[in-house]
Amino acid sequence: MAGISATRTLKVLQRLEDTAGVSVPLTITMATMMLRLGDQQQYTALMERHAEMLLVYGFIEEPRLLLYVGAGSKNDQVRPTALARQLANSQPGLLVAAMVALHENSKVQLEQADHTFKELDRENSLQVDFWEAMLMASSQDAVIQELLFRLASVYIDRLTNTNNDVASKHKSLKSAEDLINSCSHCGSLYPWLTVLNPAQTSSFQHQEALLKLQSLLCGPSLSVGTILPLMELLSEETLWGFSLHLLCATRRGQYDSSMEKLLDRCPQAIIAYANHHLQDKHMALWWQKLLPELCDRTRAAADSSVLLSALNETLVVIAMETSPAEFLELMPDDGTASYFLPHLLACSQRHLLT
Structure with missing residues (x-):
């Protein structure tokens, strides 16, 4: 539409609308002509006639309103129209939604859409918006x-x-x-x-x-x-x-080394980590890995309040998941067994109830 008179085209489009009725592609085309004439107010009024989703359907019906094949381009390289450039500045959400719809309806390839957004936005922020929207769709x-x-x-x-x-x-x-x-x-x-x-x-x-x-x-x-x-x-x-x-x-799946690193850097997070990841087939890591780590670190730490809290919560979990005999085997023989006795009692009571 670059070589035609916008004023004459508008008159033709308006007569067509009067006889055939309102259609979304026709409205968008008229808005494009208003844009060429520099009539921002009329352009906005026309674009606001329809909801955004209807505009997207209009672009699916007529992709050339947004894209055209550049002169002398290779591999069908598309370029953005003046309307696409306007939308990039004023309604980027509509442009992104329309390009996603064109891709999903096989009207444009991913590489062509990428090229279009690179032309529209040298910072590539719109292109990232497009990728995120594409990931959702x-x-x-x-x-x-x-x-x-x-x-x-x-x-x-x-x-x-x-x-x-x-x-x-x-x-x-x-x-x-x-x-x-x-x-x-x-x-x-x-x-x-x-x-x-x-x-x-x-x-x-x-x-x-x-x-x-x-x-x-x-x-x-x-x-x-x-x-x-x-x-x-x-x-x-x-x-x-x-x-x-x-x-x-x-x-x-590197749970052992991950727990060691977490205990080194941020022991406050270890129970939340274990509660989330040490489930089902990894449940045994509570007593095979986490318990020995906490016992060793608690003995060596100058201020062990955080580690003691984590040890206590670990023992609560182990008492729920093991039998009294299994729990007994886990108790240390370094004179600190008294700390484990309340949890052994809880384990035994649970075992009797079940």
């Missing part, structure tokens, strides 16, 4: 795995690039909470993470990137092995960095 496993890797890479980059002031100019369309609540590939954060997560980091964007990456690692879909080389960029010196490495180790 796509049912294609290959696409999902690609998106998971891309998003994890972005979040890691945002966490390591501490001097990135650009990110603050754009607020993501989906918050970490939105993704956790609405995306099946983003899991609820494990309870022990609340102990490790800082109440406030250097910026809101940093906090969001941390929570989003943690939710991917707590989810069922991300293959941890694919991002391990990227994880090397993250230091374990901070508690939040340590939490990410601990998540990866836990996802790989």
Whole structure:
């Protein structure tokens, strides 16, 4: 539509609407003409005629309202229209929803959508919004795995690039909470993470990137092995960095070493960790690994209040899961057995009742 008269086209479109009735693609086309004429008020009025979802259906019916094949482009490389550029500035949520719908209806390929967003936004923030929306909508496993890797890479980059002031100019369309609540590939954060997560980091964007990456690692879909080389960029010196490495180790089934590291860095979180992960086939680690670790560390610690509390809660669990004979075998012979006797009594009483 670049070489036609916007004024003449509008007259034709208005006559068509008068005779054929209102349609969403027709309304969007008229809005595009108003945009070319610089009539922002009429453009807005036309776009507000229909709900956002109806506009999305309109773009599915006529993708050329958003995209066109660039002159001399290779491999059918698409480019954004003037309307797409307008939406990127004024209604980014509508643009992202429309591009997701076009992809899911086989109207545009993922690479073409990526190229479009790169043209629209040099900071790539809209592109990340698109990936997050695609992750929520796509049912294609290959696409999902690609998106998971891309998003994890972005979040890691945002966490390591501490001097990135650009990110603050754009607020993501989906918050970490939105993704956790609405995306099946983003899991609820494990309870022990609340102990490790800082109440406030250097910026809101940093906090969001941390929570989003943690939710991917707590989810069922991300293959941890694919991002391990990227994880090397993250230091374990901070508690939040340590939490990410601990998540990866836990996802790989390294419970023994994870508990040792957690007891070294943040023993306050050990019971929450054990309650969440040491279940079913891993239940025996309560007495095979955690109990001996706590006993040894409690003896050696100058201030053992946190460790004693964790030891007490560990013994409560063991008393529920073992027989009195098994519990007796776990009791130490170093003169501290009296500390275990109340729990042995509870174990015996439970055994008698059952």
